[in-house]
Amino acid sequence: MSKYWQKVKKRKSYCVASALCLVLICLELVFYPLDTYNGVGIVSSILYATALMTMPFHPLPSALMLLANNVLWSIVPIGVFDVSDYAGVWYALVVLGVTGGTWVAIGGTSVLCIAFYINAFPQEGRLTLGMISLSFFYAFFCLLGLSIRWHTQSLKAKAQQDALRRENDYQAERLKLLHQLHDSLAGDLSYAVMRCRRFAAIAADNPIQASDIHEIEIIVAKALDNLRNDVLTPVRESLQIDSINHLAVTRKDTDNVNASVQRFMQRLNSIGMKGSAYIDEQIPPLSSETRILIDNILIELANNIIKHSNRQSYAMNIRSNKDSNIEIFVSNTYHPRTSPEGQTKHGMGLQLLKQTVEKHGGHVGINCEDGEWAVSITLRT
Template identity: 25%
Template sequence: MAKNLRDVAEHVRAMGESIEFVDVLASCVGVLYTVLSLRWFSTDAFVGAYAHLQWLLMAVRIALYLALPFIPVAIAYAICAFNLAAFAVPMPGNGMEYVGTCYALALLAWRGSRKRACACLCVVLVGSVAITLLKSEGYVPDRLSWLVGLAPYCIALFCGLVVREWQDLLVRRRLAEREVAYREKQLRMVHTLHDSVANTLSYAVLLCRSRQGGNDEQVERLLEQALKALRSDVIAPAANRTDDDGQAVGTPVETLMPDADRDDNRSYADDVRAVLKETNDRLAVLGFAGESILIDRGGNPSRQWSQFVCGIVRELGSNIAKHAAPGDYALTVVADAERTTIMSSNECDDGRLPKEEEHDEVLSSRFGLNDLLNAVHNVGGTAEWCREGNEWSIAIELPRAEV
């Protein structure tokens, strides 16, 4: 017995959660209209003879309107059928009830089956015409009377179809936005894979090519960094399923960020310094002599700023390692409150052996720098590069507020 009561309570609770406000409003309007219709359409000549029938029709209509919010589609069919049957009752002054039938047809077109809603409309139209002709005793109303009497049903069905199409359009738009957000997330993962993993592996390949001995430990460290970045920045975020808001289920959004577990008091500029030092150490192992430095002139850098600048530094450092001649280079980041300037220069490597040129496709996808320049332009930045003699240089300027 207790289990049955719990089941009933759960059913009632679920039914209450699915109640639409518009159904409640229509129910109140229908009940009020039914009560007032007794005063509007009843006369003293026949109120006594048909009083019991009028009270019965009113009671059934009120019962249907009260049940409308709980099972709207089924009650909509019942309202159409009942109003049509009540119209056929040979009672003086009894007319078709427009309010309930119109809302029922609109509701069926909105939340029910389109085909069944159109079939219900046809039944209401044909039934209304047939009953009107039978009651008129040979008198045929003119076309305007037919139009005024039957047009509200068609308009109500059309309004329901319009609302349904509008809601379907909103749903499709939301699904399209989720698809775009998903693709953007996948694109960010691909960029992370290229910027972090591919560049790190490029350093490892260059170390293996170099004729210097004793680089096994450095190569092993680089491969470990690539695997760690692959697991934390690509595989882990991809493994999280997204809910309707595009956030990971059971995983805070902050955990998907590479630097989310860092101390909050640590400056985001320290991340840029760390990447510059990492780039400097890697180039030093490959035989480059130079310095990668950050000149911080104030401002309040954000997480997005540090991630964007770190990505640019990694890409520029990787390009130096892959395409420059071992020797002097410079990589400088100047940050102030208004803008950030990133400058890089190095000597060009024009003396590669043909055998080494065959392997250039392995190290360069020919998309890294292009993607980098597109990203700079997307945030309102500028990039200029040139080659003077045997020296290649590039200068990137970012508006701090837009990054």
């Protein structure tokens, strides 16, 4: 029972409308007592009142019942003297539009108009203004119900979009914090790997000490890969946010490609590497999304160079090809202990980068030959 009352509380407007129609019935009975109606009219009036009373509980079935009652006694060739049901019919048409949908409301209104003309036209012998006016009212209340339905649906859709946007913002903030933690730890671990390589070079005359340092380097490098593989990627997948959205919240949008290149060079130069960068002046105007993607690409490439290079030299070239796509080429000499096979089996960072680039229609190529590690990336603009 409480379930029905919960429905009634949510449908206060239905209760008010049904109550008004029932009040009109009572007022009509004051002026026209029951003995003025015939048996068929009393049955029709009872069905009409029943439909009004059940409308707050079961709107659509009650509205269909009320309209069916009107249609039935309109087309049956029997004199029916019952209470006036105009207000109830208009109310039912609104309910039909709100709860039944477009085609149900249009179909119900059409059947109602056809039944009305079947009943009224033989009596009048012609199309009268009253018949047209009543048809207009039927159509008006049907459209009123549909407009209420469409407005309600638009409000629900907007509320769902707002809720989804808030959820995405919350997830993006979580991912932003995760990236900040990852960048901090990855930077420290990368620095530890570099220090191990430096001490290994210093301790080259002591095989035992050099071996221990190399073992520490391997452990730290593995920890760095595990951080990306076991922490960042699972959380990224659980949040289910597009990679470009990740970039938008974790990397500041650069004003132009030059700013990204300058940061790339500063990072490598700060660890003693020497290199050059060339940027084609014919690069077309880029969207904010593409600039963010390029910025993230250069950051990830710098991370891999710091991890695997021998800190000697690097080169970078960014240009526009004949299809107006962006081509990025980065190369560096790699660490002697890292074999070409190990370089081609790139880490988790480059795998994520490769997935992101390919998702946006680009291509990533990786090559390691004659002591030089090279990455070529093509981005569609």
